[in-house]
Amino acid sequence: MTPPPRHTRGAAVLARDWHWRHAGRAQWAVSGLDLTIEPGERVLLLGASGSGKSTLLQGFAGLLDSDEDGDESGVLLVDGGPPAERRNRIGMVLQNPDAQVILSRVGDDVAFGMENFRVPRAEIWPRVQQVLAATGLNLPVRHDTSHLSGGQKQRLALAGVLAMNPGLLLLDEPTANLDPAGVGEVRDAVVAAVERSGSTLIVIEHRTAAWLPVVNRVIVLGHTGHVVADGSPEEILDRQREDLRRAGVWVPGADLPVLARNRVPGTPLLRADGLSVGYPSSAATGGLDFEISRGTTTVVTGPNGAGKSALALTLGGLLPPRGGHLSADPGFAPSAHRREPVRWRSRELLTRIGSVFQNPEHQFLTGSVLDELALGPRALKQDSATVTAVCTELMERLHLAHLAQANPYTLSGGEQRRLSVATVLATKPETVMLDEPTFGQDRNTWEELLHLLADIAEHGTAVVAVTHDADFAALLADQQIELGQYDALAGPR
Amino acid sequence: MSTIATVPTEHDTNINPVAKLLAASAITVGLVLSVDWMSALTALILEIALLLVLRVRLRALAKRGALIAVAAAMTAVTIALYGVRSGTVHWHFLLITVSDGSLSLAIATFLRVLAIALPAVFLFIDTDPTELADGLGQVVRLPARFVLGALAGVRMIGLLGQDWQYLGYARRARGVADHARIRRAAGQAFALLVFAVRRGTMLATAMEARGFGAHPTRTWARPSPFGWREVALIVAAIGIVAIAITASVVTGHWNFIGTQ
Amino acid sequence: MASQSIRRVYRWRVVDIVVASVLAVASGMVFVVWNIASNPIGASLSAVLPGLQALMGGMWLFAGVLTALVIRKPGAALYGELVAATVSALVGNQWGVMTIESGLVQGLAAELVFAAFLYRKWGLPVALLAGAAAGLGMALNDLILWYVGSAVTFWTIYIVAGVVSGAIIAGALSWYVVRGLAKTGALSRFASGRVGAPADARP
Numbered sequence: 033m034t035p036p037p038r039h040t041r042g043a044a045v046l047a048r049d050w051h052w053r054h055a056g057r058a059q060w061a062v063s064g065l066d067l068t069i070e071p072g073e074r075v076l077l078l079g080a081s082g083s084g085k086s087t088l089l090q091g092f093a094g095l096l097d098s099d100e101d102g103d104e105s106g107v108l109l110v111d112g113g114p115p116a117e118r119r120n121r122i123g124m125v126l127q128n129p130d131a132q133v134i135l136s137r138v139g140d141d142v143a144f145g146m147e148n149f150r151v152p153r154a155e156i157w158p159r160v161q162q163v164l165a166a167t168g169l170n171l172p173v174r175h176d177t178s179h180l181s182g183g184q185k186q187r188l189a190l191a192g193v194l195a196m197n198p199g200l201l202l203l204d205e206p207t208a209n210l211d212p213a214g215v216g217e218v219r220d221a222v223v224a225a226v227e228r229s230g231s232t233l234i235v236i237e238h239r240t241a242a243w244l245p246v247v248n249r250v251i252v253l254g255h256t257g258h259v260v261a262d263g264s265p266e267e268i269l270d271r272q273r274e275d276l277r278r279a280g281v282w283v284p285g286a287d288l289p290v291l292a293r294n295r296v297p298g299t300p301l302l303r304a305d306g307l308s309v310g311y312p313s314s315a316a317t318g319g320l321d322f323e324i325s326r327g328t329t330t331v332v333t334g335p336n337g338a339g340k341s342a343l344a345l346t347l348g349g350l351l352p353p354r355g356g357h358l359s360a361d362p363g364f365a366p367s368a369h370r371r372e373p374v375r376w377r378s379r380e381l382l383t384r385i386g387s388v389f390q391n392p393e394h395q396f397l398t399g400s401v402l403d404e405l406a407l408g409p410r411a412l413k414q415d416s417a418t419v420t421a422v423c424t425e426l427m428e429r430l431h432l433a434h435l436a437q438a439n440p441y442t443l444s445g446g447e448q449r450r451l452s453v454a455t456v457l458a459t460k461p462e463t464v465m466l467d468e469p470t471f472g473q474d475r476n477t478w479e480e481l482l483h484l485l486a487d488i489a490e491h492g493t494a495v496v497a498v499t500h501d502a503d504f505a506a507l508l509a510d511q512q513i514e515l516g517q518y519d520a521l522a523g524p525r
Numbered sequence: 526m527s528t529i530a531t532v533p534t535e536h537d538t539n540i541n542p543v544a545k546l547l548a549a550s551a552i553t554v555g556l557v558l559s560v561d562w563m564s565a566l567t568a569l570i571l572e573i574a575l576l577l578v579l580r581v582r583l584r585a586l587a588k589r590g591a592l593i594a595v596a597a598a599m600t601a602v603t604i605a606l607y608g609v610r611s612g613t614v615h616w617h618f619l620l621i622t623v624s625d626g627s628l629s630l631a632i633a634t635f636l637r638v639l640a641i642a643l644p645a646v647f648l649f650i651d652t653d654p655t656e657l658a659d660g661l662g663q664v665v666r667l668p669a670r671f672v673l674g675a676l677a678g679v680r681m682i683g684l685l686g687q688d689w690q691y692l693g694y695a696r697r698a699r700g701v702a703d704h705a706r707i708r709r710a711a712g713q714a715f716a717l718l719v720f721a722v723r724r725g726t727m728l729a730t731a732m733e734a735r736g737f738g739a740h741p742t743r744t745w746a747r748p749s750p751f752g753w754r755e756v757a758l759i760v761a762a763i764g765i766v767a768i769a770i771t772a773s774v775v776t777g778h779w780n781f782i783g784t785q
Numbered sequence: 786m787a788s789q790s791i792r793r794v795y796r797w798r799v800v801d802i803v804v805a806s807v808l809a810v811a812s813g814m815v816f817v818v819w820n821i822a823s824n825p826i827g828a829s830l831s832a833v834l835p836g837l838q839a840l841m842g843g844m845w846l847f848a849g850v851l852t853a854l855v856i857r858k859p860g861a862a863l864y865g866e867l868v869a870a871t872v873s874a875l876v877g878n879q880w881g882v883m884t885i886e887s888g889l890v891q892g893l894a895a896e897l898v899f900a901a902f903l904y905r906k907w908g909l910p911v912a913l914l915a916g917a918a919a920g921l922g923m924a925l926n927d928l929i930l931w932y933v934g935s936a937v938t939f940w941t942i943y944i945v946a947g948v949v950s951g952a953i954i955a956g957a958l959s960w961y962v963v964r965g966l967a968k969t970g971a972l973s974r975f976a977s978g979r980v981g982a983p984a985d986a987r988p
Contacts, residue, residue, distance in 0.1 A: 056979035095733050100794050101974065124734035130684070131727035134677050134735070136655060143746035148736035156746045178684060192735055350694040378702035387698040393720070394691040397699060397712065399968060411700035441719065442970040459700070546882075553882040560933050589877045592821065596879035599824050600931065603831050603838075621835075622936075634931070638879050646877035671802055675868060678806025682814065715965060718811060722855075722971040725807035729800035738799050 041230035042071030043111045043121050043199035045092060050106035052087055052096060052257075061087045062257030065106070069249075071199070074226065074233040076240065076247040076265070080279035081444055081474065084257030085236045089202050091115065092234065093124040110200055118200075120149050123193030127205040127472075129185035134192075138164070138180075139173025141188055145196040163195045166228070167221040181336050183214025187221050194225050201226065203235045207242065208472040211336060211500040215242050222246070238474050241284045244269075252276065280446075280474030289479055291486045291507055298326030301364045301463055301494055302347065302373070306356035309339055309346040316354035317342070322513055324463060329485065329495040331505040334515030340498040341390065343515065344467045347496060348387035349373030360384075364462065382408055386456035388466040392448040396440040401432055401451060404440055408459040426454045430484075446477035453484065463494040470501045482507060540579075543660035544755030545648035548762035552644045555766030556637060562629070564773035565636035571765040572640065576647045589646045597638035605631035640769075644762070654679050656749070663749040670738055677728055681721070688720050689713070795859055795904075800974050805856050809865040812848035813872025819844045820878040835935075836942025839924055843954025845870075845887075846919040849895040850912055851959040855966070855977050859896075859904055862915065866892030880931075887926050894922030895955075907977065913956040920951020 047067040053060045062084040069075055077085050090096050091108050094115030098104040110118045123145070126132055135141045142160045151159070160173060167187045180188065186206055193201065203222065207215040219242050226233050237243050244250075250268040252261040252275075261272050269276075269283065276283050300323045308318035317339035324330055324347070332340050345351035346358060352374045359371040366380040373385060389395055398404050405423040414422075427433040430450045435443065440451060449469065456464055466485075470478050485508060489495045499505055505512065556568055576586070604627060611626025658676040661667045692713045696702045701709065732738075773779045797805075819841070827838035852865025870888020878884060898915040924947030928940055935943075963977060972978025 054973075056973070090730075093734055095730060097798065100798065119736050119739040126727065126731055126734065128727060131724055132731040134680075134728065134732055136680055140655060140746065144732075144737075145735035147743050147746050148739060150740060150742065150744050153744055153746060153748070156744070189731070196736060345694060348694075348698060350697055378697050379700050381698060382700035387694075389691060389695065391691070394688065394716075395695040395699065396716070397696070397701065408700055439969055441723075455699070549882045557883060557930060593877065593879050596820075596824050599828050600879065602828070603835070604932070604935070606831075606835070630933075641883060642877070642879050642881040645874055645881040649875045649877065652875070670797075670799065671864075674799060674802030675806040675809075678803050679810050679872075681807060682810045715962070718962070719966060719969050719971050721807050721811055722804055722966060725804045726800055726971070726974055729798075729803040732803065733799050 041199060042073070042232040043118070044071050045069040045200065045232065045234070046107070046109040047088075048107040050091070050104075050108050052084075052091060052102060052104050054087075054102045055100065057102075060256065061102075062091075064256070064258050067251070067259060069232060069234070071232055072230050073249055074247040075235070075249045075251055076243055077234060077236045077251050077253065078238070078240070078268075078276060078279075078281050079253035079260075080255065080281075081446070083253045083255055085253055086204055088253070088257065089124065089204050089234065089236060092200065093122050093202055094119050095124075120196065121199040122202065123196050123198035123200070124202040124204065125186065125189050125193055125206050127208050129182040129189070129209060132189040133177045133180075133185055136177055137173065138169070138171050138175045138177055138188060141177055142192045142195055145192045149196060159195050163191045166194065166225060167191045168217065181214065182210050183217045186210060186214065186218045190218065190221055190225070194229075197229070198231055200232045200234070203233070203237075205236055205238070205472075207237065207239065212502070213335075215239070219243065219246065238280065239282045241282065244284065277475065280476040282475050286475075288503060288507065289482060291482065293486055293490060297328045297510065298492060299363075300325045300361055302358065302360055304356065304358050307346070307353055307358050308355035309342040309351070310354045311342055311351070317515055318355060320356070320513065320515075322511070324494045324496060326462065326494055327489055327492045328510045329489045329497070329508050330511040330513060331509035332496065332498040332513045332515060333500070333505060338516035340515055341467055343513075344387070344465050344496070344498045347373070347463075348385050348465045349376055349381050350387065379411060381461075382412060382459040383461055385463045385465060386459065386461035388452050388456050388464065388469060390467040390471060392452035393441065395452050395455065399439055400437050401427075401440060401443075402436045404451060404455050405458050408455060412459060422458055426458055430454045430480075446473055449473060449477060450480070453481070457488070461493070463496065464488065466495070466497045466499075468499055469497055470499065470504050478504070539651065539656070540758055541660050541664065541749060541751050541755045542649075542652045542657040543664045543749070544751065544758050545652065546657075548758045549644040549648050551759065551762040552766055553641050555763075555770060556641050559770070559773060559779050560630065560633050560637060561773055561778040562633040562636050563776050563778040564769040565633060565640040567772045568640040568765055568769035569636060569643070571768060572643055572647070575761055575765065576643075579647070581647050582650060585650050586647060589650075590643065593642045593646065594639065597635050597642070600638055601631040601635035604634050655747070659745060659747050659749040660751075663745050664751050669743050673737070674729075674732075677732060678725060681724055681728055685717060685721060685724075689717055692716050797856075797858055797860075801856050801858060801861075804975075805852050805861055805864055806868060808852045808855060809848055809868035810872055812851060812865065813869035816845055816848070816869055816873040817876045817878075820873060834942060836939045837946050839920075839927070839943045839946035840950045842920060842923050842927075842947050843916070843950030843952075843958075845873075846891055846895070846916060846923060846951050846955035847959045848888075849892040849919060850915050850955045851962060853895065853899055853915070854907055854912060854959055854963040855972060855975060857904065857907055857976050859900070862895040862899055863889075863892040866895065866919070883930065887923065890922045890926045891919045894918040909957065909960050912960040913952045916954070916956025916959070917948045917952040919955055920947040920949070923947050923951065 047065045050062065050065045051060055052062045079085050092110060092115055108115060111121060115122060133141060134144050139160050142163060143156050146156050167190055169184060169187050169191060207218050223246050235243055244265050247265060250265050251259060252268060252272055254260040261268055273283055277286055302324040304320050304322050307320045308316040310316035332343055334340055342351060346353050360373060362368055364384060365371045366376055370376060396404060398407060402423060405426055406419050409419040409422050427436060432451060435447065443451060469481055485495050556564060605623060606621045612624050614622060614624045616623040654676055658672050662669050662672045696709055823841045827841055830837040830840060848869035849862035849866030853862035867888045870884050874882060874884035895915040895918055898918045902911055924944040928943055966972050967978045
């Protein structure tokens with residue numbers, strides 16, 4: 033085993049004609065990659081989804097086992113040796129905040145990496161304190177990790193990685209699933225750490241605005257994982273702007289779409305009177321008064337923990353209100369004395385209020401895309417000709433036709449989001465509730481959703497979206513409900 | 526902000542979970558050897574005395590103890606009704622034979638089940654999984670990869686509660702929650718299993734990304750002390766078993782796995 | 786290099802350990818529920834025919850078979866059943882620490898079946914056999930430890946019911962669940978998720 037060079041803060045990375053194919057697949061995920069990264073460089077890795085970026089990062093981290101996980105050829109080196117032998121110089125932070133928390137207490141989770149690298153106990157706890165301070169997580173070491181926000185969890189993962197003093201820091205979409213405040217926190221913590229230690233940094237992100245100021249090199253990967261462009265941020269943005277935009281990357285300075293809408297609000301469907309919402313075991317957010325009318329779009333905003341998801345569930349008739357009233361217009365409700373959505377039967381909800389959850393996977397009930405789309409119409413006892421017609425039309429509209437027989441869990445993030453929206457539209461509800469529809473989406477899916485929602489609002493559906501996305505809210509909303517402030521209603525625009 | 530650079534010591538007053546496990550095992554193995562009411566009753570009395578000394582939380586204990594008592598009663602009834610006939614027969618109906626022998630065996634079984642089940646409940650009411658894992662890895666020296674992999678898996682399952690709720694909401698929102706309750710619950714359970722497996726897979730990647738399994742040995746950030754209190758507990762447990770068995774043998778009730 | 790060849794690797798990776806633990810703990814939770822639910826059902830079954838309560842035993846046997854069918858490595862059945870039994874024991878039930886001992890016996894029985902096939906066969910017949918073996922192990926273990934002093938009829942009915950329950954619930958049901966999991970793509974890092982590949986969106 034070749035010993036690593038001593039006293040080099042950053043790690044050098046090298047790939048020569050590297051190929052990787054996952055076990056059981058026919059196509060190579062990455063083929064013919066040639067890349068050199070000098071110690072201390074900060075690189076942003078871009079490319080369309082499916083271009084093998086995550087695979088490459090996992091290869092750098094030494095996580096790809098060519099015995100069982102797939103086939104490899106070519107050379108991949110970190111500091112002159114295979115990544116698997118350099119794991120004490122490499123740390124990686126992944127995309128999903130919840131899937132990276134390993135132990136129940138903050139201190140234990142941070143100490144985990146050091147335990148793995150045989151740091152003596154006497155050195156572990158002082159380093160835990162240092163690293164928590166460095167990432168701005170001012171929490172006691174006994175704090176329960178399940179009570180952290182997404183941004184805090186990502187910073188915790190980062191702290192755990194930094195405690196290992198890595199020469200190579202790999203970040204796989206670390207801020208994709210975070211709200212804007214969280215994005216800033218994580219980005220700042222990474223910048224501080226890299227400046228202090230001089231480590232090499234490789235980041236994958238498609239929301240580039242936050243990260244472009246941080247990096248000094250941008251590499252773009254093409255469809256089979258080879259390098260398409262490589263240079264400084266300014267150069268790449270100049271030359272590759274259009275290609276990147278088409279690949280769905282959020283290129284800064286790109287024009288936002290223009291939505292022309294005839295805002296003629298229709299009759300009210302739902303009315304909230306002093307409504308307070310909340311999960312059964314937590315605090316309630318109170319005193320909301322608003323109306324949801326046909327053909328309008330409403331956006332719900334507010335800080336984390338303010339009860340936005342609880343409001344979406346309550347409006348969807350899935351969670352009982354904690355106080356006050358939420359009642360439907362007599363023409364909208366299935367019967368005159370059952371005006372509250374939470375008292376409606378499941379089938380009655382289908383044609384009245386459709387709900388799209390934050391995690392589309394929570395809503396998959398069948399084994400294929402086609403069955404998912406057909407589930408709602410079949411529950412309404414529609415005849416098979418109508419069902420087929422509805423499904424075909426929706427698949428065309430949302431570009432899912434080629435995936436008709438695929439299992440919903442195997443779809444990509446954007447495809448799953450489109451599928452979950454499509455299944456709701458299949459029963460043509462008069463109101464559609466969406467919880468964070470644009471979370472983690474690339475630019476293309478984002479625009480599609482925007483146009484789709486504007487379109488259905490145009491045709492008389494009431495759209496309510498809970499979102500952190502300021503651009504989305506600005507373009508779409510007729511009405512904004514701001515939580516976190518009692519009796520908040522910003523009024524119709 | 527805390528500036529303590531030493532190991533957190535909140536659980537100083539708790540006994541090492543490994544000691545608890547060994548104590549419970551000692552009592553259980555000893556009692557399993559004989560099916561008689563003397564050893565079971567003696568052990569039961571001594572166990573209750575031990576738990577009072579250890580100041581175990583009585584309310585939680587009572588709840589779990591109640592469930593166990595019901596289960597013990599049901600097993601005993603089965604034996605009473607279908608046990609081997611011996612002595613005077615009190616009632617006979619089809620396959621049911623209630624006799625002196627089966628009744629005494631039933632009572633012995635009831636006490637025995639209680640005496641065996643209670644130590645495990647007492648001793649594990651307050652166990653922290655991380656502490657148990659530390660103990661199994663450092664004291665018993667089980668392979669660290671398995672112990673910590675299991676700990677991570679255990680912890681992850683505890684977080685699936687919110688997913689279960691959302692899966693339920695989804696079924697209501699998709700129009701299928703009005704009927705077929707059992708089929709729906711089975712579908713929901715399967716969906717939860719899919720979540721569990723996928724989250725577990727991602728967690729494994731995250732653990733490896735922090736160097737888990739990179740070296741064959743590891744250091745442990747939290748110590749797992751095994752001192753006089755732990756030894757005392759184990760000695761007390763062995764004592765209970767010894768006294769119970771002696772009492773049974775001396776009074777002639779000893780019944781080695783029902784050979785009498 | 787042939788991409789579809791199944792390489793026989795026997796060492797457990799981290800993902801094998803974590804997912805086996807997840808499956809085992811999930812099964813353990815089912816055991817906890819079944820510990821309670823089985824009492825009334827078992828009582829009614831044994832009222833109909835003494836010894837028939839062993840028909841419910843299968844629900845305590847599927848952890849080992851399920852884990853082995855997913856992980857496909859030596860020791861998986863034993864590990865799964867043992868960890869699930871430990872979870873059940875820690876929550877507290879009428880068998881106390883002996884739950885762990887039953888887990889050991891049941892897991893070992895299933896493990897022996899998979900070992901007999903050299904850890905190469907994972908189809909439905911082998912699953913049924915492993916479940917049946919676990920059922921036999923459970924029945925013998927229970928009869929020796931808890932139902933001492935019962936009549937021969939009781940023993941026979943108990944053993945037969947145990948074997949049947951093991952084969953159907955622990956064997957067949959586990960096999961179908963694993964097949965369902967494979968179709969969702971959740972098992973993509975395991976050999977069990979690749980044979981009979983799911984209707985994948987990607988080639």
